[in-house]
Amino acid sequence: MSQARLMDGTGLARRIVEETAKRAADLTERTGVAPCLATVLVGEDPASVTYVRMKQNRSRKAGIESRHVALPAGTTTNELIGTLTALSADPTVHGILLQHPMGHHIDERAAFEAIAPEKDVDGVTLASFSAMSFGLPGFASCTPGGIMRLLDEYDVDPAGKRAVVVGRSAILGKPVGMLLLGRNATVTYCHSRTTDLSAVVREADIVVAAVGRPRLIRGEDIKPGAVVVDAGYNPGNIGDVDFDGARERASLITPVPGGVGPMTIATLLAQTVEAATRQTGV
Amino acid sequence: MSQARLMDGTGLARRIVEETAKRAADLTERTGVAPCLATVLVGEDPASVTYVRMKQNRSRKAGIESRHVALPAGTTTNELIGTLTALSADPTVHGILLQHPMGHHIDERAAFEAIAPEKDVDGVTLASFSAMSFGLPGFASCTPGGIMRLLDEYDVDPAGKRAVVVGRSAILGKPVGMLLLGRNATVTYCHSRTTDLSAVVREADIVVAAVGRPRLIRGEDIKPGAVVVDAGYNPGNIGDVDFDGARERASLITPVPGGVGPMTIATLLAQTVEAATRQTGV
Known part of the structure; x- marks a missing residue:
């Protein structure tokens, strides 16, 4: 089987930051x-x-x-x-x-x-979580927001797909699940108490790993053709997914580093300029 | 196979209301x-x-x-x-x-x-949703809170089990999924855009139907031994689950009426007395 295409977070983040810089310069010039x-x-x-x-x-x-x-x-x-x-x-x-x-x-x-x-550009407040959960105006947590942007960039439409989120932290697992649900995915939350993680991951059309355990997700558990998003950070630039194994089966996969990581900061910067634009009221 | 045991919401609700009446009388006497x-x-x-x-x-x-x-x-x-x-x-x-x-x-x-x-005893505010999502102090939405109480009464421990929530409304599906996740279930949200609902329901150890479509969940899709909670309200006292069919396969099931319905009001009353107790500060 051919290898998965890489989702290039570095390149997309660079473009978002360039756009953001233009918007910032424009705001400064106008106001x-x-x-x-x-x-x-x-x-x-x-x-x-x-x-x-x-x-x-x-x-x-x-x-x-x-x-x-x-x-x-x-x-x-x-x-x-x-x-x-x-x-x-x-x-x-x-x-x-x-x-x-x-x-x-x-x-x-x-x-x-x-x-x-209105200044929570990192998306850490309860109000921001509710906004993500109910599709209300507000700022996304930066990593979940960045993941959704990356999926959009690669034309991954979550609607009707089975998405499995591994991890349930307040600023990563829970909100990214809510964002995927808002985009009409059938969303499953897994975590340390999940009984048979491999079985659940095998059902997933979209896997988001967000738990911080090196190579917890094995390549053989990736459904052929699935989209794999690795938001794990572990020492030595190792993700939560066994990259080499998963790459043989997935259709799209984020590298670590260079996948989700750069999207997080890009989202922070874009949301800061958005906040400034709203607060300046012009 | 023997029929599922019924989860008697009417009886449990009556006991909760009796306890609540005692707490109310006690509060009034003291203050x-x-x-x-x-x-x-x-x-x-x-x-x-x-x-x-x-x-x-x-x-x-x-x-x-x-x-x-x-x-x-x-x-x-x-x-x-x-x-x-x-x-x-x-x-x-x-x-x-x-x-x-x-x-x-x-x-x-x-x-x-x-x-x-602090007065949101019906659990409808965004603050209450966040509280349910993150295990913070606050009031539960009444139906989700009532469902969790009913599960506890029948010694259903969600930890490690697969729970499938059918429906994603702001005061029922979303919060009950978050409460189940807080109790360590592996939680899947299904909805109108779910591709193969039957296949997902068949995986569930706990099914919560909360969508308002008569008999959407078929008996044959219930995993043998599963716990079935029907929070659907449809004209003619018909739930979201095909009760007769599900009863043949489940281990525990809520009747409609007399299951989840009475628990909702009991939770409202209990939370009102709890709110009064907190606000009176004694």
């Missing part, structure tokens, strides 16, 4: 306002520091100003909420990104909820 | 406050008038005061929001039920969102 993304980081976890720096660099290249708030590791939930509430009220800030995971002493849900929904 | 449910009805649709009257009668029998607001059919969304906002702010009202469906000229979502989450 004098530069879109601004505030990034908030608690503590100095090296991986988080790297992620935030990358997001700031990408923002800058897209004509988005970034404002960084670095809080000490000992910051309390209330202090963090105070910071996020102030940024939510600040008219010069259009989008807010709270880098997570945070320390265990922080109530993450309470912190996320302090972000105004 | 002088009687739990109060406000019912809001737009127009005079005969079925809706009947439903609201039934809910008021049941409330009264459980020691819950009811306050009814009847609005003319021509009420605008803004006027309705005004009414709901006032009830949300009224400290003598503990729960609010907005009878739906409403007229097509009403923005139902905007109306629901005017109900304060």
